[in-house]
Amino acid sequence: MNVVLGPNRYGKAETRVVRVVRDGGVHHIKDINVSSALSGDMEDVHLTGDNASVLPTDTQKNTAYAFARKYGVDQIEDFAILLARHYVDSQPSIHHARVEIEEYFWDRIPVSDGPHLGLRDKQHSFVRSGREVRTCVVHHDRDGRTTVVSGLKDLVVLNSTGSEFHGYIEDEYTTLKPTSDRILATAVSARWRHASDGSAFGKSYAEVRRCLIEAFAETHSLSLQQTLYAMGKRVLNTRREVCEVRMAMPNKHHFLVDLEPFGMDNPNEVFYAADRPYGLIEGSVLSDTAPDAAFAWE
Numbered sequence: 001m002n003v004v005l006g007p008n009r010y011g012k013a014e015t016r017v018v019r020v021v022r023d024g025g026v027h028h029i030k031d032i033n034v035s036s037a038l039s040g041d042m043e044d045v046h047l048t049g050d051n052a053s054v055l056p057t058d059t060q061k062n063t064a065y066a067f068a069r070k071y072g073v074d075q076i077e078d079f080a081i082l083l084a085r086h087y088v089d090s091q092p093s094i095h096h097a098r099v100e101i102e103e104y105f106w107d108r109i110p111v112s113d114g115p116h117l118g119l120r121d122k123q124h125s126f127v128r129s130g131r132e133v134r135t136c137v138v139h140h141d142r143d144g145r146t147t148v149v150s151g152l153k154d155l156v157v158l159n160s161t162g163s164e165f166h167g168y169i170e171d172e173y174t175t176l177k178p179t180s181d182r183i184l185a186t187a188v189s190a191r192w193r194h195a196s197d198g199s200a201f202g203k204s205y206a207e208v209r210r211c212l213i214e215a216f217a218e219t220h221s222l223s224l225q226q227t228l229y230a231m232g233k234r235v236l237n238t239r240r241e242v243c244e245v246r247m248a249m250p251n252k253h254h255f256l257v258d259l260e261p262f263g264m265d266n267p268n269e270v271f272y273a274a275d276r277p278y279g280l281i282e283g284s285v286l287s288d289t290a291p292d293a294a295f296a297w298e
């Protein structure tokens with residue numbers, strides 16, 4: 001039997017970078033989590049322990065911090081592209097870089113004008129937002145190919161009506177009752193592939209997020225699968241820079257509580273929000289003119 005080295009990559013996972021920009025007393029913060037993974041001439045390090053081709057993961061961590069200082073952090077996709085190109089372009093042994101970034105949102109804490117400080121002098125307090133996490137994954141290789149996938153996760157949404165589920169298979173194990181009025185709730189994870197690496201990523205993110213939320217709210221749902229497809233389709237029909245959307249949506253079940261033992265009816269008012277098990281609905285929607293995905297989803 002012959003043993004060979006299979007696909008491999010290495011890098012620094014979850015470098016937490018918080019960048020503060022000071023505009024007088026008005027501060028802005030960017031809170032991100034950067035993971036880099038590099039691959040290339042890595043036979044020797046695996047087979048013999050020769051590290052000559054290895055850019056240490058510690059250096060990758062330092063590079064994330066140094067680039068945050070040098071270039072600032074605006075859109076996470078642009079920062080990821082900068083890092084990915086740097087690794088491949090500066091090191092001949094690195095043939096491919098994958099940079100993944102998560103961004104956590106902070107909201108400003110409103111402050112009232114004090115006796116000594118004007119409002120412009122004290123805008124430096126924030127509360128961690130209950131919003132979703134923004135994500136991106138960028139790949140860049142030594143042939144100059146760059147792919148960008150943007151995304152979000154933990155975008156929690158709920159429709160308190162406008163959702164039905166019936167007409168499904170019923171076999172000897174089925175106990176689920178058909179319903180024509182249920183709560184539909186989910187935590188959306190969505191990732192979308194850009195047709196090029198030149199999107200205006202900030203505006204694109206805001207608009208894709210809006211499409212997802214509006215399509216969720218506006219779709220009278222006969223299944224979460226149907227809602228998922230409607231959400232992805234809305235994005236593709238509205239945002240030309242996006243060519244493929246992949247989504248995972250847990251069905252956060254809300255069960256009507258039986259109040260009869262207490263002599264009460266329950267006309268769709270009191271629910272038990274179960275956390276597990278949950279249905280997990282996953283799917284993708286893509287344009288028939290989408291360019292080849294290459295390594296975008298890896």
Ligand SMILES: O=c1[nH]c(=O)c2[nH]c(=O)[nH]c2[nH]1
Pocket residue numbers: 165176222223224225251279
């Ligand atoms: O929207 C739904 N899709 C399903 O496939 C499913 N299965 C189930 O038990 N409830 C639901 N709801």
